Amino acid sequence: MRIANRGYGEEGRERLTLVPENVDDLWHLAHVLEPGDLVEGDTTRRIQRNDDQMRDTGGQREHIHVTLEVEDVEFARFANRLRVGGVIVGCSREDQLGQHHTLNVEEHDELVVEKHFKPDQTERIEEATEAAENPDVAIATVEEGAASIHTVQQYGTEEYASFTKPTGKGEYSRPREELFEELGDALAHLDPDAIILAGPGFTKQDARDYVEEEFRDLADRITTVDTAGVGDRGVHEVLKRGAVDEVQKETRISKEAELIDQLTENIAQGAKATYGPQDVAEAAEFGAVETLLVVDERLRTERQGEGDWDIDVNEVIQSVERQGGDVVVFSSEFAPGEQLSNLGGIAAVLRYRLQ
Numbered sequence: 001m002r003i004a005n006r007g008y009g010e011e012g013r014e015r016l017t018l019v020p021e022n023v024d025d026l027w028h029l030a031h032v033l034e035p036g037d038l039v040e041g042d043t044t045r046r047i048q049r050n051d052d053q054m055r056d057t058g059g060q061r062e063h064i065h066v067t068l069e070v071e072d073v074e075f076a077r078f079a080n081r082l083r084v085g086g087v088i089v090g091c092s093r094e095d096q097l098g099q100h101h102t103l104n105v106e107e108h109d110e111l112v113v114e115k116h117f118k119p120d121q122t123e124r125i126e127e128a129t130e131a132a133e134n135p136d137v138a139i140a141t142v143e144e145g146a147a148s149i150h151t152v153q154q155y156g157t158e159e160y161a162s163f164t165k166p167t168g169k170g171e172y173s174r175p176r177e178e179l180f181e182e183l184g185d186a187l188a189h190l191d192p193d194a195i196i197l198a199g200p201g202f203t204k205q206d207a208r209d210y211v212e213e214e215f216r217d218l219a220d221r222i223t224t225v226d227t228a229g230v231g232d233r234g235v236h237e238v239l240k241r242g243a244v245d246e247v248q249k250e251t252r253i254s255k256e257a258e259l260i261d262q263l264t265e266n267i268a269q270g271a272k273a274t275y276g277p278q279d280v281a282e283a284a285e286f287g288a289v290e291t292l293l294v295v296d297e298r299l300r301t302e303r304q305g306e307g308d309w310d311i312d313v314n315e316v317i318q319s320v321e322r323q324g325g326d327v328v329v330f331s332s333e334f335a336p337g338e339q340l341s342n343l344g345g346i347a348a349v350l351r352y353r354l355q
């Protein structure tokens with residue numbers, strides 16, 4: 001994320017000119033924007049003409065500049081865009097005021113956001129700005145007959161490619177070098193800054209030897225990690241062990257994977273942990289929360305008495321921070337966030353056990 005300009009609008013609202021530089025930044029913005037915010041940007045809109053000289057043809061698209069009062073926000077992950085819907089409250093064409101419109105924000109589009117930023121939202125923007133310096137990392141997992149590649153994003157990991165080449169005996173078996181060749185081709189095409197090659201046994205080392213020999217441009221980017229599994233399970237192990245942190249400082253999802261494991265272990269042992277909105281809110285009142293875990297989607301839906309919870313998640317966050325606790329917002333796009341959602345969307349690692 002790039003902050004192109006800072007200032008203030010009416011009623012003391014902060015006014016930021018932001019330029020999302022990748023899909024991660026669009027995802028961050030989806031959890032910063034909320035109903036009532038003002039968002040300004042360039043767009044196109046179908047303008048109907050219906051006068052005495054021309055019959056209505058349904059309109060033609062024109063380039064206009066609008067300010068929306070936000071009503072809804074959607075991160076269209078697979079379209080690589082952010083959709084911001086709302087009512088036009090400012091426009092280069094006055095006849096469009098009061099109409100509904102949707103801004104489609106893509107990478108490198110400039111938009112102005114005017115609002116009273118909450119602490120977690122400011123922190124998220126700062127995090128996105130700092131993350132622009134992080135290298136691109138790919139996690140490749142390999143075992144006999146199968147391999148996969150996942151890219152590391154701030155909102156989670158995504159499967160980039162997977163390959164199956166039966167090895168061993170039998171009429172359908174193939175030389176293992178064919179699997180390594182496909183893996184190397186895909187990594188070369190992806191061209192990441194760093195590659196973590198993981199998996200059980202010796203197959204990953206044989207794959208590394210092959211890739212380093214046949215794809216020499218990748219040789220100095222590869223590190224290996226022992227894992228019991230491959231695919232999603234292997235990726236989770238890599239993140240849990242902090243291997244990504246060695247090449248991406250303070251990687252968000254690595255911290256999430258470690259925290260969710262700590263939480264579930266504490267719950268299983270009946271130790272210092274609690275989950276669910278009511279129990280977590282009560283623990284916060286007692287000052288017992290060491291680390292608060294909350295799913296990003298709940299930050300949007302559980303504010304000011306809205307949503308399914310009987311608590312205001314903002315009040316819980318502020319209570320925890322006032323008493324020196326940490327707050328970690330989990331991505332709903334990544335497996336630890338899904339686990340946390342299954343526990344009610346909010347949980348806490350405690351300083352001491354509550355009766």
